[in-house]
Amino acid sequence: MAEPPSCWPNILSLALPLSLADMATYRVLFEVRYGAGVHESDVGDPNSVFDAQGPPAEQVVRIDTARVVHDRAKALVVTVAGEIDLLTVKRLCFAVSAGFDQLGDDEILIVDLTGVTFLGSPGLQALVDVTNAARRRREPLRIVVDQNRPVIRPIQITGLDSVLALFDTVEHAMQPTS
Template sequence: MNLPDGGALPSADELLSIERARVGKTALLTLTGEVDTATAPQLRQAVHEALTVPDAGPIVVDMTAVTFLSSAGLGALVSAHHDAARHGEPLRVVVDHARPVLRPLQISGLDHVLTLFHYVDTALQGDPTSEGHDGDANNGDTNDIEAT
């Protein structure tokens, strides 16, 4: 598809990159860019692939470099959460104070569904209480953060 100025729309791969790594049994997916209608399938696929690795463990999705999160992206996170739960593994989502990821999660109420962390290190350890959270398993550690 071409834009009115003659340019082409960027491809999904240009809008979102996903770096995949393993830290022990934990899959670390580091997202950079936009998670929207065009790119949400990439997130779903990356989580699915991480879960199908033999002897797969938890999935950590680092969203600290995400610049935009749409409702389709929120849906992809919910889908990933359910997919991980079906495999008996937790999905841990890393967000920070200033990124445009936290606000959509709060507005949608998903901050009470997903397990959220401030830092990749603590998400890899899997203990939200190590970041000062009260230990509610469904709400990670972001109760005290406000989106800006």
């Protein structure tokens, strides 16, 4: 097969079993696709072609930052809930970066991941990056993960449990370490 100069031949190959009318549909879909957002086609069944707008990043992950005081220790806690992936990882980085900027002299920064339901390699890399950034700033950054499988398992598999400062609760993360 000749080298396709763009993704047009891919669309054609998907549409091969289809009639010319179907191919016209694909052409319209193709144009729509690149006009805005994400649209999905079930290539096996042209009759079921439909738009499936991808969710905006703020629906995939929710990030809240709050000050917490516990046993006279003070912390700024960035609480993350939802999925950390290619789409949302920048929001996590921005939130942690903003947390550093707002950090008081006697506060520590904590990232609470107990509400995270998905953590892929972009999110793992972000955790390494913010941990390294914290070290450069000589600020403590502590990450809260419980036995939530979608979070702890990729961290353990990639060996990052020995790189990241992990705690099982926000309260434990706020206790002074020797």
